[in-house]
Amino acid sequence: MERIEFLKRGFGSLLGIAAITPMVGACSSSTVDPVTSTTTGTGTSTGTSNGSSSSDCKVSPSETEGPFPTKVPANFVRSDIRSDRTGVAFTINITIKNSNNSCAALSGALVDIWHCDKDGYYSEYGGTGMQSVNYTSVDFLRGRQTSDANGLVKFTSIFPGWYSGRAPHIHVHVYNSSGKSLLVTQIAFPYDISNTVYTTAQAYGYTKGAQDTKNERDNVFSDSYATEIATVTGSISAGYILAFNVVVSA
Numbered sequence: 161m162e163r164i165e166f167l168k169r170g171f172g173s174l175l176g177i178a179a180i181t182p183m184v185g186a187c188s189s190s191t192v193d194p195v196t197s198t199t200t201g202t203g204t205s206t207g208t209s210n211g212s213s214s215s216d217c218k219v220s221p222s223e224t225e226g227p228f229p230t231k232v233p234a235n236f237v238r239s240d241i242r243s244d245r246t247g248v249a250f251t252i253n254i255t256i257k258n259s260n261n262s263c264a265a266l267s268g269a270l271v272d273i274w275h276c277d278k279d280g281y282y283s284e285y286g287g288t289g290m291q292s293v294n295y296t297s298v299d300f301l302r303g304r305q306t307s308d309a310n311g312l313v314k315f316t317s318i319f320p321g322w323y324s325g326r327a328p329h330i331h332v333h334v335y336n337s338s339g340k341s342l343l344v345t346q347i348a349f350p351y352d353i354s355n356t357v358y359t360t361a362q363a364y365g366y367t368k369g370a371q372d373t374k375n376e377r378d379n380v381f382s383d384s385y386a387t388e389i390a391t392v393t394g395s396i397s398a399g400y401i402l403a404f405n406v407v408v409s410a
Contacts (some may be wrong), residue, residue: 165387175392199220203400204291205350207389211255217263219408221384223346224332227290228282233272235274240316241299248357248364249277249399254347256311256334258410265311266410268337273315274302275330278365280323306337319357319400322371327378328354334408342408348375353400361396387405 210216210311252273256265274287278283283301287294301320305313322328330347351374375385394400 168171171264174255196307203353203356203395204393206349206354206391207348207404209372209386211259211407217257217259218387218407219259219409220341220343220345220405221387223380225333225344226346227331228274228276228285229331230272230274231284233302233304236272236299236302239303239305239314241273241301242316242318243283243298244367245277245300245318247321248361248366248396249407250317251399251401252297252315252317252330253401253403254313254315255403255405256307257405257407259407260409263407265307265309266408267311267313268305268311269307269313269342269408269410270304270335270337270339271307271313271406272304272333272335273301275317275320276323277301278318278321280321280368284364291366319355319361319366321366321368322354322373323371327373327375327381329378330361330402331378332406334406336410342410343406345406346351346380346388347390347402347404348378348381349402350389350392351375357396357400364396372395 161271164245171239199216210220251306254271256266256269256271257263277300281291281293281295283295283298285291301317303315305315307313320330328349331349333344334342336342355370358368374388375381381388390402390404394401
C-alpha cells in the first residue's frame with residue numbers, strides 16, 4: 161500500500177468520499193497557491209501572521225501526526241537534526257505562543273519536529289508498502305527543543321522533499337513543560353519557494369522535479385492553509401530560513 165493509499169483510507173474514513181476526491185485530483189492540479197503567500201522579492205515569500213497580535217490570536221489548526229511520527233521524541237533533544245542527510249540548507253525557527261495569554265510567548269514548551277529527506281523518505285520507518293526504502297535503524301530529521309523566553313525554538317536541517325499525494329510539510333508536536341500534549345500541527349511552504357528548490361536544485365540532489373500536490377489541493381492543508389503557510393526567506397546557495405508561529409492553548 162502506497163502512502164497515497166494510506167492517506168485516502170485514513171482521511172476517507174473520517175471525512176467520507178468527499179474528502180478523498182480533491183486529493184486524487186491533486187496530481188493534475190494546475191491551480192496556483194493562494195494569495196496568503198506573497199512574494200516580496202527574490203527568494204522571499206511571506207506566509208500567515210497568525211498569532212502576531214492579540215487580534216489574530218487563534219489556536220493553530222490541529223493536524224494528524226501522519227503515518228511516521230517520532231517513536232520516542234525524548235531521545236532526540238538536539239537542534240541540528242540533519243544527521244547524514246544532505247540537501248539545501250534550512251533553518252527552522254518556530255515561535256510558540258499562548259492563546260490564553262493574548263498570544264504572549266510561551267517559554268518552557270517542548271517542541272518536537274520531524275520531516276522527510278530530500279527524496280521524500282522518513283527515518284525510523286520503511287521496508288513496507290508504506291515506504292519501500294528501509295530506514296528503521298536511523299533517526300535523521302527528527303528533533304526536540306525547549307522554547308526560550310521568547311517562545312522560540314530553532315533547528316538546523318535541510319529543505320524537505322515531497323512524496324506523492326502531499327504538499328511539502330513539517331510536522332510539529334508541542335507539549336507543555338510537564339509533558340502534556342498541547343497541539344499536533346503541520347507547517348506548509350510557499351509554493352514559489354518549494355518549486356524553485358525542486359526544479360533548480362539538482363546539484364543538491366533534488367531530482368524528482370516539481371511537487372505533484374499543492375497546498376490548496378492537499379487534504380491536510382486544504383481547509384486551513386491560510387494559517388499554516390510559513391514565511392521563508394533565502395536562496396538555494398545561501399540556504400533558506402523558515403519562520404512560523406504556532407499558537408497553543410496552555
